[in-house]
Amino acid sequence: MNALTMPARPRATPHEPGTPLVAVENVTLRYRTEKAKITATRNVSFSVNSGDRFVLLGPSGCGKSTLLKAVGGYLTPEEGRITVGGRQVKAPGADRMMVFQEFDQLLPWKTVLGNVMFPQLVTGKLSPKEAEAKARHYIEKVGLTRAIDNYPHMLSGGMKQRVSIARGMAMEPDVLLMDEPFAALDALTRRTCQDELLRLWDETRFTVLFVTHSIAEAIKIGNRILLLSPHPGRVKAEVEGVDDVSAADGSAARLEREIHDLLFADEPEDH
Amino acid sequence: MPANILMRADHTDQTDEDLAIRISPLQALWQNGAVRKTGILLALLVIWQVYAVRLDNQLLFPTLTDTLSALWRSIGDGTLLARIAASLKVLLIGYGVGVALASVLTIVAINTRLGTDLLETLTATFNPLPAIALLPLALIWFGLGVGSLVFVLVHSVLWAVALNTHSGFRSVSQTLRMVGQNYGLRGLRYVFRILVPAAFPTILTGLKIGWAFAWRTLIAAELVFGVSSGQGGLGWYIFENRNVLDIPAVFAGLLTVIVIGLVVENLIFRTIERHTIQKWGVQS
Numbered sequence: 001m002n003a004l005t006m007p008a009r010p011r012a013t014p015h016e017p018g019t020p021l022v023a024v025e026n027v028t029l030r031y032r033t034e035k036a037k038i039t040a041t042r043n044v045s046f047s048v049n050s051g052d053r054f055v056l057l058g059p060s061g062c063g064k065s066t067l068l069k070a071v072g073g074y075l076t077p078e079e080g081r082i083t084v085g086g087r088q089v090k091a092p093g094a095d096r097m098m099v100f101q102e103f104d105q106l107l108p109w110k111t112v113l114g115n116v117m118f119p120q121l122v123t124g125k126l127s128p129k130e131a132e133a134k135a136r137h138y139i140e141k142v143g144l145t146r147a148i149d150n151y152p153h154m155l156s157g158g159m160k161q162r163v164s165i166a167r168g169m170a171m172e173p174d175v176l177l178m179d180e181p182f183a184a185l186d187a188l189t190r191r192t193c194q195d196e197l198l199r200l201w202d203e204t205r206f207t208v209l210f211v212t213h214s215i216a217e218a219i220k221i222g223n224r225i226l227l228l229s230p231h232p233g234r235v236k237a238e239v240e241g242v243d244d245v246s247a248a249d250g251s252a253a254r255l256e257r258e259i260h261d262l263l264f265a266d267e268p269e270d271h
Numbered sequence: 272m273p274a275n276i277l278m279r280a281d282h283t284d285q286t287d288e289d290l291a292i293r294i295s296p297l298q299a300l301w302q303n304g305a306v307r308k309t310g311i312l313l314a315l316l317v318i319w320q321v322y323a324v325r326l327d328n329q330l331l332f333p334t335l336t337d338t339l340s341a342l343w344r345s346i347g348d349g350t351l352l353a354r355i356a357a358s359l360k361v362l363l364i365g366y367g368v369g370v371a372l373a374s375v376l377t378i379v380a381i382n383t384r385l386g387t388d389l390l391e392t393l394t395a396t397f398n399p400l401p402a403i404a405l406l407p408l409a410l411i412w413f414g415l416g417v418g419s420l421v422f423v424l425v426h427s428v429l430w431a432v433a434l435n436t437h438s439g440f441r442s443v444s445q446t447l448r449m450v451g452q453n454y455g456l457r458g459l460r461y462v463f464r465i466l467v468p469a470a471f472p473t474i475l476t477g478l479k480i481g482w483a484f485a486w487r488t489l490i491a492a493e494l495v496f497g498v499s500s501g502q503g504g505l506g507w508y509i510f511e512n513r514n515v516l517d518i519p520a521v522f523a524g525l526l527t528v529i530v531i532g533l534v535v536e537n538l539i540f541r542t543i544e545r546h547t548i549q550k551w552g553v554q555s
Contacts (some may be wrong), residue, residue: 074449092452102446108551109468119454122464153552 020047021207022054022175023070027080040066041233043080046226048209053201055210055222057175059263061179063233064211068179071209072098085174094123097168101180103160106152106167112139113148116167125171138170139163141200158189169206176208182217194220213256215259219245219252227263237262301513333519338526341519351508358489358504361417365424366485370478372425373432378462380433381440394434402427402488406495420492427488428481435477439470472548479540486535487489505531 024047029040040063056064067077069081082089084096092098093139099105099117113135120131135157139148142162152160161181168176176191183188194217201208210217218225225239239259246249295303300306316335323334333341345351376393379386402423409419443466451465467474492504503511509524 072449074452092449092455094454096453098449099452100446100449102444104444104449105446106448107447107465107468108553109471109547122454122456141535152550249427 012067015088021052021085022048022209023052023083024067024071025082026078027067027070027082028073029041029063029070030078031066031075034245039232041228044228044233044235046238048207048224050207051205053208053210053221053223055212055218055225056228057212057215057218057222057225057259057263058228058233060213061230061233062228063230064213064228065179067228067233068177068199068209068211071175072096072177076220080216094119094125094171095174096177096179097171097173099161099164099168099176099181100176101183103152103157105164106155106160108152111149111151112144112155113217115152115163115247116170117170119167123171134170135166138166141169142166142196156186156189157174158193161185161193162196164202169204172206174207176206178208178210180213183214190217197221215256215263218242218259219255225259227259229263274355288376313538330518331514338522341517342523342526345508345520345523349385351523351527354503354505354508354524355531356503358493358506359531361420361504362424362485362489364417365421365489366428366482367480368421369425369428369485370432373429373436373481375478376429376433377436377440378459380437381462381466382458387437390433390437394430394437397426398430398434400426403491406492410496415496419487419496423488423492424485427484431484432474432477432481435480436470436474439473439477440466443469444472472553475540475543475548482535482540483532484530486528 025045027037027044028042029044030037031040032038032261044063044067046054054186056067058064066075071084071089073089076090077089089096107118110118113132116135116139117128117131120126120134121128125131126134136145136148142165144162144166146157147155152163155163164181165176165178168178182193185193197208198221200206210218210221212221219242222239223241223243225242227236227239228234229236239255242255245255247253294302320335323332323337324333329337342351349444375391376386380390381387387530405426406419406423409422413419413422447465447469457463489504490506490509494510505524505528509521509528512518512520512524544554
């Protein structure tokens with residue numbers, strides 16, 4: 001048997017009274033290309049509770065990244081509305097920190113410490129001294145203290161993503177928005193980064209909205225998974241209680257198969 | 272059958288000797304680009320001296336030693352230093368105004384589409400026009416004086432810097448832009464906290480090109496007319512000495528132009544590069 005058995009994790013905080021932390025209601029997103037207006041998602045609704053590890057899962061073209069960017073405030077829904085903490089999302093803001101897939105999301109002109117401090121300082125959230133203390137704390141959490149004065153170009157891909165995560169967490173946002181943060185990493189590094197994200201979550205119980213196209217990653221990361229179907233993106237199903245499956249007794253593999261069959265049910269086997 | 276892991280320890284035997292093989296000091300010296308280039312420069316100076324001594328015609332081609340003594344004399348009596356100061360003063364004014372105008376133009380261009388069109392049209396129109404070609408016109412508009420010089424200098428700096436800064440801004444990655452917006456940065460704060468540092472390699476290239484254009488343009492302009500209220504620049508120094516057929520002093524003036532150009536390019540800009548784009552690993 002392999003050693004992928006996960007530490008037992010308590011379930012995320014159950015439904016809080018009142019409104020959910022992130023509420024996406026009947027959202028239709030369209031973006032303009034040179035020739036046409038493309039519908040990315042149609043009539044999508046879901047809600048994320050505080051402490052959730054909510055995964056948007058679907059094949060390419062299901063609008064999951066576009067949806068995440070809409071929650072981030074980078075584009076406005078044509079129909080429906082998005083609220084975070086009860087406030088309607090109108091523009092990007094530091095209450096929703098993004099972690100991107102691309103390695104160039106770090107500012108190359110700032111050190112690791114500078115990168116993590118940057119949002120604290122430009123938003124005026126903390127004084128330089130407090131920002132530094134907080135940044136050092138989160139850099140230590142992601143295990144990069146010895147690289148703290150390095151510039152991003154001296155870091156490996158996995159280290160860069162960990163700095164981005166530290167930068168996002170240090171702002172202590174309402175929700176951390178992660179757009180396939182580990183997709184560009186090699187398989188070994190990806191696995192370490194996933195484990196580390198879960199460990200960090202265990203420590204601080206932040207809320208995360210995570211986009212991926214990997215079913216295995218969705219099961220590993222999430223406690224709830226929203227399945228989206230492509231062209232245009234619509235909600236196909238929602239998986240709850242993902243924490244209850246484990247790799248040890250094969251229930252994770254079973255869930256993976258079920259999700260796969262569900263996602264590709266009406267697709268011809270052409271790949 | 273279960274998989275088996277066999278531990279191997281032989282990779283610990285490796286010694287440091289294999290990793291770095293020493294090279295001889297002479298070879299190390301030859302690897303140094305500055306040493307090789309100094310060698311070439313010394314050889315050229317020797318050739319100059321030998322040729323000029325054999326030619327023996329100070330009016331056509333003075334020797335290196337004559338040139339150096341003319342240089343020494345001019346420095347000694349203060350004329351050369353005054354000329355340098357006059358040139359640099361005009362240069363800094365023109366360069367500063369040019370860079371400031373370029374900043375305004377590119378900030379407008381990055382924020383509005385009409386501004387982009389304006390910048391692109393203006394740079395396309397004026398960039399191919401050598402600044403010095405505007406000097407006759409400038410003389411009519413601003414008269415003999417610093418005003419005319421500054422006008423042609425601004426023209427020589429503005430378009431090169433604006434063009435490079437703008438293309439640098441445009442090539443900032445979408446991800447970095449989104450990161451900046453994520454922190455609520457907008458307007459000028461967004462430009463100065465995200466766009467300027469992200470586009471810095473291209474901006475620096477623009478500043479270097481602008482400097483090179485400005486220096487050449489200034490010397491050329493001063494050769495046409497250099498003197499205003501008795502305070503001429505380096506170009507004027509060269510022109511003046513040619514008129515009195517003091518050719519070693521002309522050579523000394525040319526040498527000064529070269530040295531100042533080298534110092535600015537290799538000392539000032541190289542130092543800025545080392546502390547910014549080289550440190551950040553973003554050299555283009």
